[in-house]
Amino acid sequence: MLYSIKKIHREGRGIPLSLIETRGLQKVFRQAIKDPGLAGAVKHLFTQRYKDKYAVEGIDLKIEEGETVAYVGPNGAGKSTTIKMLSGVLVPSGGEIIVDGLVPHKQRMENAQRIGAVFGQRTQLWWDIPVRESLGLLRDIYQVPADQFKQNMDVFTELLGMESFLHLSARKLSLGQRMRADLAAALLHDPKIVYLDEPTIGLDVAVKHRIRDFIKEMNRSKGTTMLLTTHDLGDIEDLCERLVIIDQGRIIYDGKLQEVKDTFARERTIHIQLSSPIPDAEELFRGLPEVQVKRSGDPKGTITEPQEGLALSIRFDRFRCTASDIVKRVMSRGEVVDFRIDEPSIEEIIRRVYDGKLDSAALSAAGKGSA
Amino acid sequence: MIAPAFKKYVSLARCSMQNTLAYRLSFILNFLASFIGLIAMYSLWQAIYTGQVQLSGFTWSQMQAYLLVTFFVNSMLSYYSESSITSKIIDGSVMMDLLRPIQFQKARLAETLGSCVLEGLLSCILIGLAAIFTFGISLPHDAGTILLFALSIVSSILLKFSIVYLSALLCFWTTSSFGIYWARTSITNLLSGALVPLAFFPGWLQSVAMVLPFQGIVNTPVTIGLGMTEGTDALQLIAIQWVWIVLLWLLGKWMWSRAVRQITIHGG
Numbered sequence: 001m002l003y004s005i006k007k008i009h010r011e012g013r014g015i016p017l018s019l020i021e022t023r024g025l026q027k028v029f030r031q032a033i034k035d036p037g038l039a040g041a042v043k044h045l046f047t048q049r050y051k052d053k054y055a056v057e058g059i060d061l062k063i064e065e066g067e068t069v070a071y072v073g074p075n076g077a078g079k080s081t082t083i084k085m086l087s088g089v090l091v092p093s094g095g096e097i098i099v100d101g102l103v104p105h106k107q108r109m110e111n112a113q114r115i116g117a118v119f120g121q122r123t124q125l126w127w128d129i130p131v132r133e134s135l136g137l138l139r140d141i142y143q144v145p146a147d148q149f150k151q152n153m154d155v156f157t158e159l160l161g162m163e164s165f166l167h168l169s170a171r172k173l174s175l176g177q178r179m180r181a182d183l184a185a186a187l188l189h190d191p192k193i194v195y196l197d198e199p200t201i202g203l204d205v206a207v208k209h210r211i212r213d214f215i216k217e218m219n220r221s222k223g224t225t226m227l228l229t230t231h232d233l234g235d236i237e238d239l240c241e242r243l244v245i246i247d248q249g250r251i252i253y254d255g256k257l258q259e260v261k262d263t264f265a266r267e268r269t270i271h272i273q274l275s276s277p278i279p280d281a282e283e284l285f286r287g288l289p290e291v292q293v294k295r296s297g298d299p300k301g302t303i304t305e306p307q308e309g310l311a312l313s314i315r316f317d318r319f320r321c322t323a324s325d326i327v328k329r330v331m332s333r334g335e336v337v338d339f340r341i342d343e344p345s346i347e348e349i350i351r352r353v354y355d356g357k358l359d360s361a362a363l364s365a366a367g368k369g370s371a
Numbered sequence: 372m373i374a375p376a377f378k379k380y381v382s383l384a385r386c387s388m389q390n391t392l393a394y395r396l397s398f399i400l401n402f403l404a405s406f407i408g409l410i411a412m413y414s415l416w417q418a419i420y421t422g423q424v425q426l427s428g429f430t431w432s433q434m435q436a437y438l439l440v441t442f443f444v445n446s447m448l449s450y451y452s453e454s455s456i457t458s459k460i461i462d463g464s465v466m467m468d469l470l471r472p473i474q475f476q477k478a479r480l481a482e483t484l485g486s487c488v489l490e491g492l493l494s495c496i497l498i499g500l501a502a503i504f505t506f507g508i509s510l511p512h513d514a515g516t517i518l519l520f521a522l523s524i525v526s527s528i529l530l531k532f533s534i535v536y537l538s539a540l541l542c543f544w545t546t547s548s549f550g551i552y553w554a555r556t557s558i559t560n561l562l563s564g565a566l567v568p569l570a571f572f573p574g575w576l577q578s579v580a581m582v583l584p585f586q587g588i589v590n591t592p593v594t595i596g597l598g599m600t601e602g603t604d605a606l607q608l609i610a611i612q613w614v615w616i617v618l619l620w621l622l623g624k625w626m627w628s629r630a631v632r633q634i635t636i637h638g639g
Binding site: 084087088089091108109110112113115117119122123124126127128129133134136138140141142143169 | 379382386467470471472
């Protein structure tokens with residue numbers, strides 16, 4: 001049943017191959033089954049039993065040149081495994097991969113020359129020599145021409161603020177510095193594709209922003225295709241238009257970020273600060289569907305005498321009534337001192353997907369709608 | 372102008388040298404420890420030679436030279452180089468190597484040779500000191516012997532690397548390096564002639580040792596250096612070293628391709 005990707009493209013002439021293309025990609029790990037305790041361990045010495053664990057179970061993915069794609073999922077969903085297969089480190093158990101016309105695990109050296117990768121948990125810098133020298137080594141490994149190297153070093157040093165630690169060895173760097181240096185190391189040879197596996201894990205806000213800006217700039221100025229896995233939903237909102245959600249080795253959503261928000265993040269909450277309380281504010285919204293009102297104390301009120309009812313939080317479905325309608329109705333009865341609108345974060349949505357609260361059929365329907 | 376494909380390995384060697392320098396204190400201490408081992412061996416053999424002119428064809432002054440050359444050969448490619456290969460495999464950072472356009476085996480050789488330069492320098496200094504305090508050691512004096520000796524030393528390092536590399540790759544299957552390290556060290560020390568010259572072995576064990584690759588590590592350079600093997604015999608021993616180097620290198624290549632598939636099964 002499985003046609004080869006290349007064959008399909010030969011037959012269907014005119015459709016160019018995507019930069020990254022996988023079909024039915026699978027990865028099975030063999031896990032040893034051991035009975036508990038010492039007896040179990042001894043038994044395992046003589047009779048080994050194994051169980052097949054599917055880390056990735058049939059993934060079809062197409063990524064075009066210049067895209068920035070977020071690859072999201074809970075721990076153990078198969079994100080890193082997919083990236084390792086795409087980068088040629090792991091050999092797939094089934095299915096196919098073509099990256100820029102190459103089969104990564106078969107043409108590992110050629111593929112490695114064209115890709116860059118950052119695995120947040122590991123470094124590719126040498127532990128005991130200055131960062132500058134580590135980068136110099138990578139220049140020789142990737143055979144980067146001298147002028148290109150110099151130009152990239154200047155730009156990266158500037159954008160990532162690396163000047164202050166280029167002379168230090170990786171051992172002495174803070175996590176944020178190390179991650180910036182690793183990012184520079186991955187992009188030094190102007191790779192066509194960059195895989196980022198949790199590039200902002202454990203970093204403070206300032207460094208996160210710096211890294212995101214850098215990723216955006218590289219995507220914009222060099223057209224670098226980026227695939228990033230992350231648990232940081234700020235990364236996704238900031239960097240990616242396209243979102244791929246994977247759970248238990250399967251893609252459960254693939255589409256525009258905005259699309260998933262429109263489908264699953266319909267609710268908005270308006271927080272309103274009033275100059276004087278409005279009694280039975282609920283009455284204001286009679287006739288509007290699914291509007292919920294919550295009163296809370298004014299933060300300016302003292303603890304002993306909270307000024308009850310000065311703050312209203314109104315939750316509504318943005319496709320069923322508008323924010324202006326809500327505010328108008330409040331303003332008709334009282335003076336609005338201040339207000340802000342909250343939209344549910346993508347975090348909230350993805351958390352629901354992880355918890356299995358969202359129907360994955362609805363999700364994939366939403367994904368198809370956008371495609 | 373060096374070919375760019377070769378230059379990457381030269382750079383790796385240079386970085387490895389630099390990395391070794393970062394550990395200079397621990398490196399030197401480690402070295403001194405093995406130097407104390409040399410002194411112990413020296414005293415032991417001195418006691419054995421008391422009242423003896425020669426044993427198994429070795430005079431006392433030859434035995435002294437034997438000990439020094441063995442120390443030199445053994446201090447090349449020390450535990451540091453070996454553990455840097457095994458730890459890559461054990462802690463999974465081998466993955467970072469797979470991401471780069473470099474060949475694992477060649478890269479490890481380059482790194483090993485890089486730190487060998489420092490190891491060699493340091494042991495030359497120590498041997499020089501030792502040579503000042505001991506008398507009558509006979510090191511090679513004619514140019515031909517020195518040339519053959521140097522050639523056999525280089526081959527010995529490459530051969531030792533091939534063996535170390537193969538045993539390090541076994542870590543893919545054992546997921547622990549200590550057992551392998553100890554087994555490899557004791558087999559190499561015994562069968563290379565590092566503990567006792569092969570000439571002291573019973574005939575059968577000597578024959579066994581001579582058909583195995585290990586003798587090329589110590590026995591070949593030492594007997595050439597001491598002038599016990601000369602001319603075509605010496606060249607023949609070096610040729611045997613090279614046969615092993617090529618064979619084990621290819622075996623290493625094959626084992627690596629198996630090992631990479633092993634990552635596949637168990638997960639990186």
